[in-house]
Amino acid sequence: MIMDLQRFLAAERPYWNELEAMISNMEQEVERVLDLRSAKRFHYLYQRAQADLAKLSSFPAEPRVRRDLESLVARAYAEIHESRDKRTRLAPLVWITRTFPQTFRRHAWAFALSLAVTLAGSSFGAFVLYIEPGVKSTILAPFPHLHGDPSERVKHEEKEGGERLAGHMGGFSASLWTNNTRVSIMALALGMTYGIGTILLLFHNGVILGVVGLDYVLAGEGKFLAGWLLPHGSVEIPCILIAGQAGLVLARALIGWGASESVKTRLRQIGPDLVTLIAGVAILLVWAGFVEAFFSQYHEPVLPYSVKIFFGLCELFMLFLYLGFTGRGKGESLAEEKTRS
Amino acid sequence: MSEARTNALVIRTPEGVSFTLPLAGPVTRFFAFFIDLLVIGALTTLANVLIGFLGIISPDLMSAAMIVMYFVVSIGYGMALEWHWRGQTIGKRVFKLRVVDEGGLRLKFSQIVIRNLLRFVDALPAFYLLGGLACFFSRKSQRLGDYAANTAVIRSRPTFDHVLADVTAGKYNSFRDYPHLEARLRQRVSAEEAALATRVILRRDQLEDERRVELNKELADYFRSVAEFPEEATFGLTDEQYIRNVLDSLYKTKETPKAG
Numbered sequence: 183m184i185m186d187l188q189r190f191l192a193a194e195r196p197y198w199n200e201l202e203a204m205i206s207n208m209e210q211e212v213e214r215v216l217d218l219r220s221a222k223r224f225h226y227l228y229q230r231a232q233a234d235l236a237k238l239s240s241f242p243a244e245p246r247v248r249r250d251l252e253s254l255v256a257r258a259y260a261e262i263h264e265s266r267d268k269r270t271r272l273a274p275l276v277w278i279t280r281t282f283p284q285t286f287r288r289h290a291w292a293f294a295l296s297l298a299v300t301l302a303g304s305s306f307g308a309f310v311l312y313i314e315p316g317v318k319s320t321i322l323a324p325f326p327h328l329h330g331d332p333s334e335r336v337k338h339e340e341k342e343g344g345e346r347l348a349g350h351m352g353g354f355s356a357s358l359w360t361n362n363t364r365v366s367i368m369a370l371a372l373g374m375t376y377g378i379g380t381i382l383l384l385f386h387n388g389v390i391l392g393v394v395g396l397d398y399v400l401a402g403e404g405k406f407l408a409g410w411l412l413p414h415g416s417v418e419i420p421c422i423l424i425a426g427q428a429g430l431v432l433a434r435a436l437i438g439w440g441a442s443e444s445v446k447t448r449l450r451q452i453g454p455d456l457v458t459l460i461a462g463v464a465i466l467l468v469w470a471g472f473v474e475a476f477f478s479q480y481h482e483p484v485l486p487y488s489v490k491i492f493f494g495l496c497e498l499f500m501l502f503l504y505l506g507f508t509g510r511g512k513g514e515s516l517a518e519e520k521t522r523s
Numbered sequence: 524m525s526e527a528r529t530n531a532l533v534i535r536t537p538e539g540v541s542f543t544l545p546l547a548g549p550v551t552r553f554f555a556f557f558i559d560l561l562v563i564g565a566l567t568t569l570a571n572v573l574i575g576f577l578g579i580i581s582p583d584l585m586s587a588a589m590i591v592m593y594f595v596v597s598i599g600y601g602m603a604l605e606w607h608w609r610g611q612t613i614g615k616r617v618f619k620l621r622v623v624d625e626g627g628l629r630l631k632f633s634q635i636v637i638r639n640l641l642r643f644v645d646a647l648p649a650f651y652l653l654g655g656l657a658c659f660f661s662r663k664s665q666r667l668g669d670y671a672a673n674t675a676v677i678r679s680r681p682t683f684d685h686v687l688a689d690v691t692a693g694k695y696n697s698f699r700d701y702p703h704l705e706a707r708l709r710q711r712v713s714a715e716e717a718a719l720a721t722r723v724i725l726r727r728d729q730l731e732d733e734r735r736v737e738l739n740k741e742l743a744d745y746f747r748s749v750a751e752f753p754e755e756a757t758f759g760l761t762d763e764q765y766i767r768n769v770l771d772s773l774y775k776t777k778e779t780p781k782a783g
């Protein structure tokens with residue numbers, strides 16, 4: 183192509199500068215929406231810059247200008263080809279009553295698998311403890327307060343009346359929340375190991391639950407165990423399972439079993455669902471941490487076990503209703519279709 | 524992920540135009556991350572001092588707030604800044620890096636969250652070994668979080684401002700105070716004249732002194748005849764600086780329509 187480069191640059195530069203100014207404005211205000219006139223102008227400038235880039239590509243001189251123009255076109259391209267459905271304001275109520283439970287149900291298979299792995303781990307843990315009681319301190323190494331005789335612990339805790347944590351419950355609750363959220367994020371992130379890491383983490387959690395459960399039942403302290411674990415565990419354990427669910431959804435997208443889309447498309451599709459699931463987990467864990475610090479640590483005679491067990495069962499039932507039935511029908515099939523397409 | 528490594532992200536638009544974005548390497552990214560760690564440390568220290576006042580009301584509340592704050596800052600720092608600054612944190616800004624969508628599209632919030640949450644697995648077993656290895660072997664220098672989120676980290680390129688800075692020598696343009704006269708300049712100065720003036724300024728060192736002074740005078744006189752700026756705007760300006768100001772006024776269009 184024969185072109186007077188200097189003239190071309192001089193003629194086009196004002197348009198590039200105008201485009202750059204528009205992009206900089208848009209980049210500074212993420213939620214800004216262009217009016218029709220500005221959008222038309224922006225589109226015109228983008229197309230013009232793109233055409234200029236195509237012209238410059240065939241011109242060996244001025245590599246710096248070409249490089250700069252590439253950068254400008256790239257930024258404009260990202261703005262023009264908006265991949266978000268639409269800019270929506272954060273609507274917490276809609277998110278709580280629809281988005282989260284619907285997302286959970288959409289990937290119910292992964293939750294079922296997560297539950298199955300945990301149950302398998304529990305059974306394995308209980309079985310191992312039954313045939314070899316000596317393994318308790320090895321399996322429960324990170325939890326020294328569970329190493330001793332369960333009946334001794336029950337006696338001690340009942341005598342103490344929950345005073346051990348007096349004045350530290352806020353800090354205890356916060357550390358429970360951060361620790362559980364960290365474990366949940368890890369369960370999600372380990373989905374990148376094609377789910378192997380997530381499954382191992384869930385299985386390991388199950389083993390611990392199985393060992394502790396059988397240990398207390400064999401010691402005749404099943405009621406204490408239920409009263410201790412149910413109030414917070416009825417939310418905390420499902421949270422870890424949901425985090426595992428997210429990890430398995432990620433793993434499935436990576437593996438792509440029977441899917442016709444590319445791995446990148448699959449990962450793009452499930453991205454928002456992963457964020458929804460893990461955000462839901464983090465919120466639910468706030469409640470679990472609060473209950474564990476301020477409620478679960480009180481035992482008889484301060485709090486009757488029947489009350490604690492009843493409270494825990496109520497929570498579990500409400501969580502079941504929430505995740506199983508909230509937001510049913512309200513655009514659920516549409517959301518499902520969008521995830522598939 | 525084990526494909527041959529390239530150092531550029533090539534994107535082809537639906538209109539058939541290709542452009543490339545230079546990818547950031549693992550080492551630069553590590554240094555940027557190190558700066559971010561320092562910033563997180565500074566932020567949490569500062570927040571701890573402020574939260575310390577809560578101890579007057581309740582030491583337990585203070586302890587809870589500190590634990591939660593550290594967790595939220597360390598996890599949320601990358602997410603908040605990458606969202607607010609379009610793929611940049613302070614560390615990335617220092618090293619002129621930017622997170623972009625792998626396909627050149629605009630970053631979604633979910634992408635930012637995923638790439639930051641997956642740091643947990645990238646950091647395994649220690650010192651980001653897994654993420655570093657993935658980044659090293661990945662065709663697009665992606666750690667696992669980037670791969671899952673469909674993102675890549677590129678080196679931000681300077682844009683046209685530096686070309687203009689060459690022209691204007693980075694000095695304040697007194698003509699900016701007279702937008703109506705600048706508009707007249709834009710209206711009356713042709714592309715050829717502007718191009719000629721740009722060439723004279725950018726190649727000033729290649730011209731003989733006498734010839735340069737002569738050319739500058741000729742051009743400045745011409746521009747003065749096109750639009751006459753008041754004396755307070757031109758006082759003390761050499762011919763060369765006059766031309767630089769004119770070029771700045773011509774090229775740096777600030778009257779972008781206000782969006783929204």
